[in-house]
Amino acid sequence: MKFLYKNSFLLSDGEVENCAKALSPYISQLKEVIASKNYDAPESSINLPDDAKILDEVLEMKEKKWTRNLRYIFDIGIGGSNLGTKAVYDALLGHFDILNPNRYPKIIFADTNDPEFLHALVTFLSKEIQSEDEVVINVISKSGGTTETISNFEIIMDTLKRKFPSIEKQVVVTTDHGSKMYKTAEGKNIDILTLPASVGGRYSVFSPVGLFPLAMAGVSIKKLLQGAKEMRELCTKDSLSENPALVSAITLFLQNKLEKNINDNFIFHPELESVGKWYRQLMGESVGKNGLGLTPTVSIGSVDLHSTVQLYLGGPKDKITTFISTENNLQDVALPETLSFPLVDSIAGKKVSEIMKAILAGVKITYAKQQLPYIEVVLDDVSEKPIGEFLQYKMTEMMYLGKLLSVNTFNQPEVELYKIETKKILNHLLPG
Amino acid sequence: MKFLYKNSFLLSDGEVENCAKALSPYISQLKEVIASKNYDAPESSINLPDDAKILDEVLEMKEKKWTRNLRYIFDIGIGGSNLGTKAVYDALLGHFDILNPNRYPKIIFADTNDPEFLHALVTFLSKEIQSEDEVVINVISKSGGTTETISNFEIIMDTLKRKFPSIEKQVVVTTDHGSKMYKTAEGKNIDILTLPASVGGRYSVFSPVGLFPLAMAGVSIKKLLQGAKEMRELCTKDSLSENPALVSAITLFLQNKLEKNINDNFIFHPELESVGKWYRQLMGESVGKNGLGLTPTVSIGSVDLHSTVQLYLGGPKDKITTFISTENNLQDVALPETLSFPLVDSIAGKKVSEIMKAILAGVKITYAKQQLPYIEVVLDDVSEKPIGEFLQYKMTEMMYLGKLLSVNTFNQPEVELYKIETKKILNHLLPG
Numbered sequence: 001m002k003f004l005y006k007n008s009f010l011l012s013d014g015e016v017e018n019c020a021k022a023l024s025p026y027i028s029q030l031k032e033v034i035a036s037k038n039y040d041a042p043e044s045s046i047n048l049p050d051d052a053k054i055l056d057e058v059l060e061m062k063e064k065k066w067t068r069n070l071r072y073i074f075d076i077g078i079g080g081s082n083l084g085t086k087a088v089y090d091a092l093l094g095h096f097d098i099l100n101p102n103r104y105p106k107i108i109f110a111d112t113n114d115p116e117f118l119h120a121l122v123t124f125l126s127k128e129i130q131s132e133d134e135v136v137i138n139v140i141s142k143s144g145g146t147t148e149t150i151s152n153f154e155i156i157m158d159t160l161k162r163k164f165p166s167i168e169k170q171v172v173v174t175t176d177h178g179s180k181m182y183k184t185a186e187g188k189n190i191d192i193l194t195l196p197a198s199v200g201g202r203y204s205v206f207s208p209v210g211l212f213p214l215a216m217a218g219v220s221i222k223k224l225l226q227g228a229k230e231m232r233e234l235c236t237k238d239s240l241s242e243n244p245a246l247v248s249a250i251t252l253f254l255q256n257k258l259e260k261n262i263n264d265n266f267i268f269h270p271e272l273e274s275v276g277k278w279y280r281q282l283m284g285e286s287v288g289k290n291g292l293g294l295t296p297t298v299s300i301g302s303v304d305l306h307s308t309v310q311l312y313l314g315g316p317k318d319k320i321t322t323f324i325s326t327e328n329n330l331q332d333v334a335l336p337e338t339l340s341f342p343l344v345d346s347i348a349g350k351k352v353s354e355i356m357k358a359i360l361a362g363v364k365i366t367y368a369k370q371q372l373p374y375i376e377v378v379l380d381d382v383s384e385k386p387i388g389e390f391l392q393y394k395m396t397e398m399m400y401l402g403k404l405l406s407v408n409t410f411n412q413p414e415v416e417l418y419k420i421e422t423k424k425i426l427n428h429l430l431p432g
Numbered sequence: 433m434k435f436l437y438k439n440s441f442l443l444s445d446g447e448v449e450n451c452a453k454a455l456s457p458y459i460s461q462l463k464e465v466i467a468s469k470n471y472d473a474p475e476s477s478i479n480l481p482d483d484a485k486i487l488d489e490v491l492e493m494k495e496k497k498w499t500r501n502l503r504y505i506f507d508i509g510i511g512g513s514n515l516g517t518k519a520v521y522d523a524l525l526g527h528f529d530i531l532n533p534n535r536y537p538k539i540i541f542a543d544t545n546d547p548e549f550l551h552a553l554v555t556f557l558s559k560e561i562q563s564e565d566e567v568v569i570n571v572i573s574k575s576g577g578t579t580e581t582i583s584n585f586e587i588i589m590d591t592l593k594r595k596f597p598s599i600e601k602q603v604v605v606t607t608d609h610g611s612k613m614y615k616t617a618e619g620k621n622i623d624i625l626t627l628p629a630s631v632g633g634r635y636s637v638f639s640p641v642g643l644f645p646l647a648m649a650g651v652s653i654k655k656l657l658q659g660a661k662e663m664r665e666l667c668t669k670d671s672l673s674e675n676p677a678l679v680s681a682i683t684l685f686l687q688n689k690l691e692k693n694i695n696d697n698f699i700f701h702p703e704l705e706s707v708g709k710w711y712r713q714l715m716g717e718s719v720g721k722n723g724l725g726l727t728p729t730v731s732i733g734s735v736d737l738h739s740t741v742q743l744y745l746g747g748p749k750d751k752i753t754t755f756i757s758t759e760n761n762l763q764d765v766a767l768p769e770t771l772s773f774p775l776v777d778s779i780a781g782k783k784v785s786e787i788m789k790a791i792l793a794g795v796k797i798t799y800a801k802q803q804l805p806y807i808e809v810v811l812d813d814v815s816e817k818p819i820g821e822f823l824q825y826k827m828t829e830m831m832y833l834g835k836l837l838s839v840n841t842f843n844q845p846e847v848e849l850y851k852i853e854t855k856k857i858l859n860h861l862l863p864g
Contacts, residue, residue: 079738119763124531281739288743306511307713311720313846331551346858362854414745422794426778
């Protein structure tokens with residue numbers, strides 16, 4: 001993975017150095033967390049990439065649940081319980097599912113309580129599933145009490161139980177050790193995976209929350225973790241020039257002080273859109289508090305060149321952009337040497353990867369000319385290891401950014417506000 | 433469709449009245465455009481909803497292209513050429529495609545030049561398409577010279593021609609009358625649909641750009657247009673209390689003056705996410721210029737309650753929110769009366785629609801308590817007519833907002849900047 005900061009300008013070296021100095025004790029703290037190998041500290045998600053015990057548990061559970069008939073993994077969770085899984089799955093497989101109708105197993109995500117989607121899901125379960133070993137149901141709730149997740153799980157189980165009375169064999173519950181969900185599952189002899197109590201949802205992608213469904217879907221979780229581990233090394237270096245998470249956290253912080261209240265993540269790979277959505281939660285919940293924080297947005301290249309780029313180039317200068325692309329493409333296609341519709345110059349015979357690279361290069365030149373600050377992140381390609389690197393880079397960056405903003409990176413106090421109001425309303429509703 | 437503005441507060445009546453007064457001549461102008469029934473004015477997309485000639489042309493082309501074997505419509509276009517189509521298709525059908533593997537025809541969108549996606553597409557075309565009447569290819573470019581669109585079209589045609597030498601019969605080109613693309617298609621006897629020259633991409637959903645692929649997919653375009661027509665009537669009323677587009681344009685304008693530089697569209701129906709993406713272009717290109725404009729964002733309820741809502745409630749107060757939901761659900765599911773995992777109170781036996789409504793109500797109460805301004809838009813349900821209403825409402829709102837901001841709502845001058853840079857790079861690349 002490459003990082004380029006030359007156009008994150010408007011920052012004087014002195015300010016950058018001061019921030020780096022301020023973070024130096026925190027880097028030491030992160031190193032101590034890593035050395036401890038335990039899960040005492042709020043930062044301890046950083047120990048997941050080389051946790052052999054968790055990896056073993058996940059692979060053992062995969063061994064137990066996987067059959068040759070497996071067609072669908074139902075991933076029932078919301079927010080931190082599914083965004084990391086969806087990020088990796090969509091990047092590698094999900095974005096292409098419509099073009100691969102016969103590739104299995106597929107993951108189907110059930111997150112919110114959309115009546116229309118759930119109705120379609122119930123019909124699908126009734127009609128399309130012929131035997132219970134075609135499905136694995138992974139229900140994920142750290143607290144064990146997430147309204148949407150429990151609702152979806154109940155509906156799915158209620159439907160499948162009518163056809164397959166022993167469907168509970170196909171279920172894996174992922175939750176905190178000792179939660180009410182844990183105890184209920186234990187009482188029913190349902191399989192359970194746990195995540196460390198200190199690891200919050202948005203930092204849990206390398207725990208069983210993400211690893212189990214991804215492993216079931218055929219993703220190499222070892223490579224994913226290998227990428228994360230290597231990036232963790234880089235992102236805890238003391239030297240500014242060697243530590244990409246440090247530089248980009250400082251860039252976001254200083255640009256935010258210069259009234260950039262939006263961090264646009266401009267991703268030149270549509271299959272990484274869900275990685276952007278994972279980052280929205282990571283940034284939104286980690287630093288959006290005390291009246292502070294940047295609003296994370298996701299733009300897709302080249303689609304949004306034909307959509308929001310007019311605004312980005314011509315509108316208010318309120319954004320610090322992160323361009324995300326890849327060095328290599330694992331697949332490519334070339335245009336014919338002779339076009340039947342010769343309406344665009346200089347594209348005949350070219351690979352589409354070359355066209356995309358030319359478009360991105362043109363955009364970056366234009367951003368620089370317009371004095372729009374940006375960070376560049378270039379993944380090697382879209383595969384497990386670089387994705388593992390990227391996710392770990394961003395989680396570490398967010399810890400530094402939270403420290404610079406002097407907020408608690410690991411809580412989300414305001415989320416409780418609407419839950420209280422919703423509970424009041426639900427308590428007064430009679431069953432439908 | 434219902435509109436509620438009581439919590440778009442912080443606005444004094446006097447300011448609102450002044451804006452309405454300033455827009456009064458423009459309302460008269462829009463009415464004149466409607467009376468003219470022609471396409472001379474930049475606003476003339478407003479004449480599409482009851483253009484009988486266009487409707488006839490589209491239905492005739494559908495008649496010509498539709499066969500019982502049709503399985504896939506390839507919609508090749510980007511930005512204004514596909515976002516409206518995708519908005520409607522995903523809302524009604526596309527969001528559920530993974531749960532309806534055997535429902536046909538499906539639309540497959542080819543927009544950007546993603547090498548991995550195109551490689552998968554070429555493989556899919558080679559393996560899955562058995563006869564030429566299983567596909568219709570609709571290539572859409574207003575100018576006729578969009579790089580990504582021409583590239584994708586060439587690749588798809590090159591692949592299919594090897595199997596089906598007369599595949600050009602299955603193609604419909606949608607472009608401006610007389611464009612180079614029009615002339616090339618004419619020379620090859622390929623079918624053509626045109627859109628009025630004055631109708632820009634982001635206002636073209638009710639032209640053949642959107643109508644043809646949607647009709648092919650089985651969407652009732654008459655109901656879609658009926659909704660648009662009825663909303664056009666409302667949105668050109670003089671009276672502030674009767675004209676929803678006027679009120680919301682004024683709200684966005686005045687809140688923007690109060691330093692809200694983000695317009696978050698918080699949609700409590702995941703299948704409407706692509707409607708949000710369509711709106712991103714509409715707002716981004718229409719008013720993002722001269723250093724002005726708001727950044728449109730899309731949030732999905734209840735997913736983003738578990739993601740960005742911490743930021744929205746606890747972070748900077750820089751957003752004017754539009755809550756988008758429906759009054760009714762055309763499908764619904766109830767939870768069992770007895771839960772197997774009784775971990776959440778007050779949900780047993782409830783319909784999921786009731787749970788979603790309780791969640792949204794809780795969120796709105798919280799926004800009001802936190803003094804976060806919002807507009808509420810409530811569609812009747814997710815079907816053709818209300819979607820037609822919504823799209824027309826938003827297009828008219830944007831015309832008023834552009835007027836209030838004193839920008840040219842219908843151009844996108846800065847988009848040319850990166851195209852020039854990209855062209856320079858492409859011209860110097862040798863074919864791969």
